[in-house]
Amino acid sequence: xxxxxxxxxxxxGHELPALRLTLSSxxxxxxxxxxxxxxxxxxxxxxxxxxxxxxxxxxxNMSLALFARLLATALPGTTLQRLSATFRALVHPGRxxxxxxxxxxxxxxxxxxxxxxxxxxxxxxxxxWVTGTATVxxxxxxxxxxxxxx
Amino acid sequence: MTLEFDxxxxxxxxxxxxxxxxxxEEIRVYxxxxxEPCPAPDVAPPTFVLRQRGDRxxxxxxxxxxxxxxxxxxxxxxxxxxxVGDVLTAVSTVHDIYEKTGRSGSMGFLIxxxxxxxxxxxxxxxxxxxxxxx
Numbered sequence: 001x002x003x004x005x006x007x008x009x010x011x012x013g014h015e016l017p018a019l020r021l022t023l024s025s026x027x028x029x030x031x032x033x034x035x036x037x038x039x040x041x042x043x044x045x046x047x048x049x050x051x052x053x054x055x056x057x058x059x060x061n062m063s064l065a066l067f068a069r070l071l072a073t074a075l076p077g078t079t080l081q082r083l084s085a086t087f088r089a090l091v092h093p094g095r096x097x098x099x100x101x102x103x104x105x106x107x108x109x110x111x112x113x114x115x116x117x118x119x120x121x122x123x124x125x126x127x128x129w130v131t132g133t134a135t136v137x138x139x140x141x142x143x144x145x146x147x148x149x150x
Numbered sequence: 151m152t153l154e155f156d157x158x159x160x161x162x163x164x165x166x167x168x169x170x171x172x173x174x175e176e177i178r179v180y181x182x183x184x185x186e187p188c189p190a191p192d193v194a195p196p197t198f199v200l201r202q203r204g205d206r207x208x209x210x211x212x213x214x215x216x217x218x219x220x221x222x223x224x225x226x227x228x229x230x231x232x233x234v235g236d237v238l239t240a241v242s243t244v245h246d247i248y249e250k251t252g253r254s255g256s257m258g259f260l261i262x263x264x265x266x267x268x269x270x271x272x273x274x275x276x277x278x279x280x281x282x283x284x
Contacts (some may be wrong), residue, residue, distance in 0.1 A: 027183075034183035035201045060221045061200040065184035068197045072187050079189070080196045084225035 001075045004077020005110040007113040007138040010103055016074035016117065018100035021065065025122060031062045039060045058091040063130045067119045071134055077117065078136040085119075097122040101134075113138040155247055155258065158223045165204035165242040174234045176201075194232040199275035200224070202266055209262075213236075219226040222259070222282040229273035245278060260284040 025045065032042035037059050040047025048056045064085050070081060091097070098121070105116035119132035177194045179185065187197035232238070245263035249256055260281040266274040 031183040032179045036203065060224060061197065062184065062201065064224060065186050065195070065197045066228070067184045068195065069184065072189075072195075080228055082225070083196070083225050084223065086219055086223040 002076040005138065006073045007106070007108075007115075007127075008139075010075070010106070010107055012103055014103040016070055016103070018098050019070050019073070020096070020098055021098050023062075023093045024036070025056055025093045028058050028062065029054060029115070029137065032059055032114070035059065036064060037061065041064050045150040046137065054097065055092055058089050058093060060085065060130075063091060063121055064087050064132070066097075066099050067130075067132050067134065070101060070119065071136055074101070075136055075138075078138050079087065080134065081111075081114070082135040084134070087130055087131055089127070089129045091115060091121065091129045097129075098122050098124065155249060157247055159179055159209060159244045159246060161243060163208065163241060163243045164209040165215055166241070167204035167206075167240045169202055169238045171238070172232055172236045172238065173246040177232075177234060189231065196228055196231075198232055199225075199226065199228070199277065200265055202238050204242050204264065206242070207208060209244055209275055220282045222280040224280070225278040227276040230268065232268070232274055235277040236274075238266055240264050240266050255284065 029043040032038060032061060037145060041051050041053055041057055042059050043056070045056045045114050048054075064083060067085060071078065099116045100122075101119040104118050107114045107116070115136050115138065117136065118132045119134060120128055120138075121130040122128045172194065174192065177188065177192075177198065179225055180201060181195050184195060184197065186197060242262055242264045244260070246261040247259070249258050251257070260283065262279045262281065264277045264279070266277070268274050270282050
């Protein structure tokens with residue numbers, strides 16, 4: 001079992017190990033159906049083109065799920081408190097994605113010890129398709145009423 | 151082009167949907183498709199909440215905003231986790247509506263807020279969806 005991350009072991013500037021993946025058309029369709037988003041633009045290349053899109057697109061919700069997956073993998077044992085994403089460009093299946101992030105702030109609060117993160121989904125060439133932020137609570141440690149950060 | 155706004159719709163509830171009890175199979179399928187791990191047995195991955203969308207996605211009179219609409223982003227505050235057997239209710243309201251003018255012209259922004267609660271009245275998630283129109 002993966003060991004839970006400890007608040008004192010994570011510094012501001014800590015880079016989350018990137019997820020590198022290429023979503024297949026079938027994987028995007030399967031997500032869309034599991035997420036109750038059956039619109040053709042998410043499930044079929046042909047249906048997306050018929051809507052005037054260049055091809056099948058990845059649902060924005062799936063980008064949020066990729067961010068959550070990154071955080072669960074890179075910061076095990078933490079609890080996601082807030083997650084946001086800005087969709088800057090269409091994301092298509094069949095293209096290499098890099099999902100990565102960095103810890104930007106640490107806070108000890110009465111809600112627990114919190115880490116703030118900046119998140120990005122970008123192409124292999126560095127084109128930023130989705131940006132986001134997250135707040136995660138590090139479990140097992142209660143806040144001490146002070147704050148540190150950038 | 152100047153967009154037409156009816157700010158009187160702010161605060162209007164446009165959907166209230168009660169869902170069937172969450173099954174273990176729904177959670178399993180979502181976790182498998184998203185690659186997002188379940189935090190504990192019988193507990194859904196955090197973004198499972200995005201799946202619980204109401205029956206009506208948009209207010210009825212939103213067509214006046216612009217010709218083309220885009221999903222510009224989402225912001226989720228997570229509450230108590232979703233567990234197998236939970237009975238969730240989603241209530242959606244118009245949270246904000248405003249216009250911005252940039253180099254490419256006027257753009258309208260609509261923020262739709264959905265609050266998801268469980269059978270105990272506990273807040274499961276607060277989801278703000280930003281739609282952009284031009």
